[in-house]
Amino acid sequence: MRTGLLVLTAALTASVGLTACYPAKIMQYDRPDTRLVLDRVRAGEADRAQLADGRTVDLAQAVTAGELICSVRLEPACLSAAQVVRLETSEAPDTPLWVYVVAAPLTPIVLANEAMEGLDRALTGGPQTYSLGWAANSGNPCLPFVQRADGGAWPSDQKIRADLYRRRAELDGACLMQLGREYAIPVPARRRLHLTGQIRARFEAFACARPRPEAEADAPRVFAPLGRIHTEGREVGWPRELAGLLDDPATWATSPALTQACTGAGGVAPDPAPAMARAREAWPIPSTGPAA
Incomplete structure (x- = not known):
């Protein structure tokens, strides 16, 4: 049965894949x-x-x-x-009619198979993948937060993402934005991670007792989702989500990452209000921003 489904899936994939030849x-x-x-x-x-x-x-x-x-x-x-x-x-190019003719009889079978495989992945975690990018890219902002397995073994991508998501309150804004680009995370969570990361990154840049000019210059200028990967091509209520995050005390918490970042700048400023005000300056929509 599985072999038959694989053949049908391959046939459907091949027919649809040929449409990629159309620019x-x-x-x-x-x-x-x-x-x-x-x-x-x-x-x-x-x-x-x-x-x-x-x-x-x-x-x-x-x-x-x-x-x-x-x-x-x-x-x-x-x-x-x-x-x-x-x-x-x-x-996107118009799909040729012949693709629909080929695909139509196979679609119910393939969708049912995909549903079963999705359930299997949810229960078992699916095949574990190991991307060299996590280890090789020293510029990955999440790299300092990855916890190695016993003996220093590098975890799988799935375990890294799951662990970072569970510990998201400990991460800095840059890592949260990186997680918000991960397609393996559902779109609403991805968007929220990204918006939270933008706010945190700007807040963190101004939150130390002494100025950090380089961090301030690199801070996000504006808060907004990154196109389709955060909206799936729909109108979404991201301004309301953003306003809610700006009003959430957890957004402004002093995280371990912020404490570490401020070590060489006099520590975290005792009063977060000025940094919060600077962060709120990046509210994007004119005349509708939440009060500082």
Whole structure:
């Protein structure tokens, strides 16, 4: 039975995979309708836009908030979709009809098999993978927080992610943002980790008793999700989530990571209010920010 399912799955995968030979459609829209602009941004297909004031902006990681388009790459962080007078996109190609003809009879069987395999992975943890990147990349911000197994053995990727997620209150903002890019974590949790990491990274940069100019210069300028990987191509209530995180006392806790970071800067400042105020400056949406 499993062999048959594997054959069917391979057939479906092959038929769909052949559509990868069709390149993305590069499209340009002059005076696009606001709805079209917002739809393309949500879908992660918007590349660049020319605005009414003549500026050209990068929308590759943008998200929507109502009629606004927001991104860590924009200055200011949010703009009205109505400002877009020209839009450049890379849109998914149309799937050839023959793919649907081939795939249709196999889809129920493959989906059922995928469901069973998903349950199996949930119960057993699935195959354990070991990425050299964790060990080899000294610039990985989560590396200092990885706990080795007895004898110094390197844990699997799954165990690293699970352990870091359980100990997320101990991590610094940079590591939280890294976890927020991990596709193995469900999208809502991924988005929350990223937003929390942005806040923490900016708070930590200003939270020591003495200034840390380099950390302050590297602190996130704006808080916003990173496009489709945090929204799945939908409108999500991330501004409300962000406001909730800014109002959560746990967001501003003095973590072990912050204590370590401030060791050479006079320790953690006894009054966190100034650092909290500096962090709140990165609220992206004009006129709707929570009170400092």
